[in-house]
Amino acid sequence: MAKTDEYDIDLSLKLFVVLTRALQSVEKQVVRDIKKHQLNLTEFAVLELLYHKGDQPIQKIGQKVLLASSSITYVIDKLEQKKWLIRKTNAEDRRVTFASLTSEGKMLMDGIFPEHSQAICRIMGGLTPKEKEEMIVQLKKLGYHAEKMV
Template identity: 30%
Template sequence: MSQMNFLPTRRTLVSAYQAFERYSAPDVKAMGLTTTQFDVIATLGNQLPMTCKELGDKTLVTKGTLTGVLERLEAKGILERKLNPEDARSQMIGLTTAGKTLFEKVFPAHLQHLEKAFSKLSEKEFAEVTKSLRVINHIFSN
């Protein structure tokens, strides 16, 4: 495939992601959170506490960014860090009671917001988009 052939696809991919962010981010911001904070809270919701590495692997947040986000969420009383009983060099991160309450409020509300957009796709279109995105993810992950 020549360079000129994939450039429109690249542009479409980036444009689609940017359009998603323009739709998603204001809803999260209206909840008083950044998209990164929301991602962390959504990942920790209804889960047992996990290590920073596990949290980083399950979110789209880089390690450097994650540290600052965790500090801010801890300062707000949304999450807590405890020593990992299995490895004292790491910490277990989990939601506080206030964090769980916040998760139960913001997570379903944001899913409802996203569903308004995704419901415009037929089941077949949704399956095709999902399959295509998995293929793209795979080719860039190797």
């Protein structure tokens, strides 16, 4: 094996470890911020999706927030019990059910999201705006490359 190959392998392994640890550290801080509002990460992800994208088919929510379809029903049930969302049947296709924020859910997110956005900005504060732009480009490139390998 050529020396450059060994160097590239070592760099790739180090990048994987650093990227994983960075993600864990960031996620830990994000979860801490969300828990202040008596929500878990999954509940917040569903509420945030509905808050920004409007009504969504329940069957599609799991894909958008990276949740198994079996888990999404449980989360939707919990949020419905808390009166933060309701289920709506689609008039054109009764097999499709939408999740929709209630007025209480919208008020909750109106109160939480601006503060959460600021917390995310503080968590990402280790990078300048320019570095954030560069990181976004590089991570997308890495992600697209990994996706193509499947």
